[in-house]
Amino acid sequence: MNRHNLLAGLGLLLMVQIASSTKLVCHMTNWAQYRPSSGRFTPDHIDPFLCTHVVYSLATINSFNQVAPVEWNDETLYQSLNNLKNVNPLMKTLLSVGGTVNGISPFIGMVARPESRQAFIKSAISYLRSNGFDGLNLAWEFPARNGSPAEDRERFTQLVGELKKAFQDDAKDNRLTQLLLSANVAATGSNINVSYEVPKIASSLDFINVLTYDFHGHWEKATGHNSPLYRSSLDSGTHYHFNVDSAINFWLESGAPAEKVLMTFPTFGRTFRLTTSNTGLGAPSNGPADAGPFTRDAGYWSYYEVCSFTSSARVEWIEEQKVPYAVQGNSWVGYDNKESFTAKVQWLRSKNLGGASVWTLDMDDFTGAFCAEGSYPLVNQIRNALGFPPKPTTTKAPTTTPDPILSFCTGRPDGLYPNVVDSTTYFQCFRGNTYLHRCQPGLVYVDECKCCNWP
Secondary structure (H helix, E strand, C coil): HHHHHHHHHHHHHHHHHHHCCEEEEEECCCCCCHHHHHCCCHHHCCCCCCCEEEEEEEEEECCCEEEEECCCCCHHHHHHHHHHHHHHHHHCEEEEEEECCCCCCCHHHHHCCHHHHHHHHHHHHHHHHCCCCEEEEEECCCCCCCCCHHHHHHHHHHHHHHHHHHHHHHHHCCCCCCCEEEEEECCCHHHHHHHHHHHHHHCCCCEEECCCCCCCCCCCCCCCCCCCCCCCCCCCCCHHHHCCHHHHHHHHCCCCCCEEEEEEEEEEEEEEECCCCCCCCCEEECCCCCCCCCCCCCCCEHHHHHHHCCCEEEEECCCCCEEEEEEEECCEECCCHHHHHHHHHHHHHHHHHHHHEEEEECCCHHHHHHCCCCCCCHHHHHHHHHHCCCCCCCCCCCCCCCCCCHHHHHHCCEEEEECCCCEEEEEEEEECCCEECCCCCCEEEECCCCCCCCC
């Protein structure tokens, strides 16, 4: 291969990598509103330019096989979240449905019969449209692991296929943008094999959030990292594959297209209570460290709680797994920081994955009050490492000679407009303010679709 062809090939590979890793899907939880003081989180804390998609967790399925809210104010919070699209119309929102109730998935009864699935699907379309969501996220929390019938694996495939067809018909019949469909899925092979027909569901889902965390926790008798990128030399038996590298590769080898697979980045760490003077990886432990003052749930700490801990704790780096841990007294926490997130994004891009998923916005240092790294330090680190363009900014209009950019929107209705001077950028007008956006490298703004696309 001559030098010209080699450079062209490398350029094409870079373009593919840039084009593929285009999603940053961030989850928020409706129970974070109950955390005390600085830990309380609502959609009002969300930066609308931070993530490409925001997933609201969690709704459920009622006894009539219909989508139903969980919290008393869910529908008010839906409105607050979706109002952010008035600031950034390019941000997409999805409603996550499922999880577990007392260890039982609410999907189990619904998927059992075709007529109950159809009731759910009809309800989902109506509920998403009426509340302003752009799509549905299925939190299919590994029902087979919870003792449900083996048939549920096939029933989930049927549900996903039927949802996709219904979303297509809804868009065509009502001349609307088609609703998105995604799923949160298991990361270990034993759960994947019994819970999913991977190639079949992948063909119907727009993207797949692989939950690459909780590989180790206080339920074990020795310290282990929550979300290691690679295996440890201490791993054996089933633990040999309890890492991000093994989990994502299992999905890819099982037939999931790389461009639909998203690696999940946890903004929390798993804690342990040490029982000996050994403080390293694999040290004997018995249960979790004390609950954090804001999350108040023994076994894990949010990143901002970890920051408070590490201000006086000893921090170590597990080189073979590319992740940190911290220890003080008999408290041990394996967590992620900006350095480990950077390593994970580099791995993600080497696999040409579709992007990153975050669990959750409300456990990052969303106000910037704890870690001295600015607001959302971890999620912003993912954005930067993925090569996303800078977030748009706006400033107050000057009091002397008007700036032509800041005055662009004067007299124009809210909306998106091309920048005739630079096709890689475009303007957004909103409530008299002018926002200048930049497309990702290699893309230009196309006014016909109001989107960035290949030239």
